[in-house]
């Protein structure tokens with residue numbers, strides 16, 4: 519890594535001594551070389567777990583996918599065309615769904631309380647998806663926004679206020695650069711992005727607007743529309759964000775800033791949706807995935823089996839964190855502002871699991887091994903402060919003993935604890951081959967949690 523480009527600390531600040539030094543910050547240049555060298559603010563890696571919320575006009579048809587508009591009118595996929603023919607009058611347009619986005623049950627305090635109960639440390643709300651509808655009263659949206667149409671409320675402001683007032687979660691915003699059917703974007707695309715009417719009059723002003731108004735600590739960019747980052751002026755925006763914006767010290771961003779930037783440039787890497795490589799990466803990354811396997815937005819046609827079970831979610835969390843990632847787990851609220859009870863239950867379940875196993879997740883670092891070599895479904899993390907190795911195991915062995923091939927135990931020194939259980943566990947060292955641990959014999963009611971457990975090992979190599 520090269521150092522951040524730009525000016526050195528001004529001499530005056532050096533003369534002011536230590537307080538001055540602490541105030542001095544590097545200036546970032548609008549180049550990837552400079553921006554990519556910015557250290558990621560530490561809170562993000564420590565947080566490990568966030569909730570993604572996909573909410574918008576697509577929550578009104580709530581059928582198939584949040585890509586409803588595109589699948590219906592651009593690709594003319596049969597289920598979408600038939601759904602419209604069967605349920606809406608001829609000539610009904612996507613824009614006609616706007617007034618039906620009512621949010622009458624939207625209680626941002628209740629949302630904040632559910633988010634907090636999930637154990638998440640941050641939340642990312644779709645301020646604007648590819649449909650172009652802004653959940654805040656953007657000056658640049660004509661009337662295609664939640665203040666003028668539908669709820670007649672600033673949904674971004676309301677959620678930000680409640681999250682900040684009631685929880686310690688970091689508040690983040692998703693923002694789509696392109697809009698499927700925006701005429702200015704389509705015109706620029708026709709000109710092979712040699713003209714830049716859309717980013718200069720829409721996307722960029724919106725980005726500056728949401729940062730200034732809501733001070734999000736995550737800008738989760740998406741939807742490059744096959745245009746390069748130079749078209750979007752992503753580096754210009756990011757240099758402002760890192761140098762001069764009100765969130766310059768704490769904000770984190772992702773890697774979706776134009777064709778070719780994904781998994782290569784920006785802040786943390788997302789690489790692809792549901793990215794979960796199963797091995798350690800040299801760069802901070804995030805696994806963004808949805809509880810509903812097939813959609814990010816709410817859809818009424820989902821079956822129970824379409825939702826990941828809590829066992830799946832705990833597995834995703836353990837695998838992701840072991841390999842140095844953060845998990846961003848998505849829910850899709852309804853058009854009338856509810857978090858469906860199936861999502862609420864999953865969130866509360868993860869929270870209950872984290873109450874017992876949180877030490878193996880929050881603030882951890884990857885260990886030298888990510889998963890065990892002998893027993894499948896065992897994922898390791900390391901707690902640097904306590905010097906503890908955490909082995910999260912997803913299957914409780916019928917034998918009552920768990921063989922671990924990775925940790926080398928030391929007689930008289932190593933201690934093994936089961937998170938949420940008082941007594942130390944007995945173990946046998948196998949030298950270079952690891953160790954065997956005797957789990958306590960517990961009834962299901964006595965287990966500290968279900969769906970996955972943590973062994974905390976001290977003084978192992």
Ligand SMILES: *[C@@H]1O[C@H](CO)[C@@H](O)[C@H](O)[C@H]1NC(C)=O
Pocket residue numbers: 679680683684
């Ligand atoms: C913040 O929360 C407190 C206590 O929960 C409440 O009394 C207050 O009205 C809230 N403020 C806002 C702006 O919502």
Ligand SMILES: *[C@@H]1O[C@H](CO)[C@@H](O)[C@H](O)[C@H]1NC(C)=O
Pocket residue numbers: 751753754755758
């Ligand atoms: C890109 O953004 C920066 C920062 O706002 C600005 O100074 C620059 O003029 C912009 N460049 C283009 C080509 O729009």
Ligand SMILES: *[C@@H]1O[C@H](CO)[C@@H](O)[C@H](O)[C@H]1NC(C)=O
Pocket residue numbers: 795796797889890891892893894895896
């Ligand atoms: C460890 O994880 C990798 C990646 O998911 C997998 O290919 C491998 O089989 C795992 N090893 C064991 C012993 O489970």
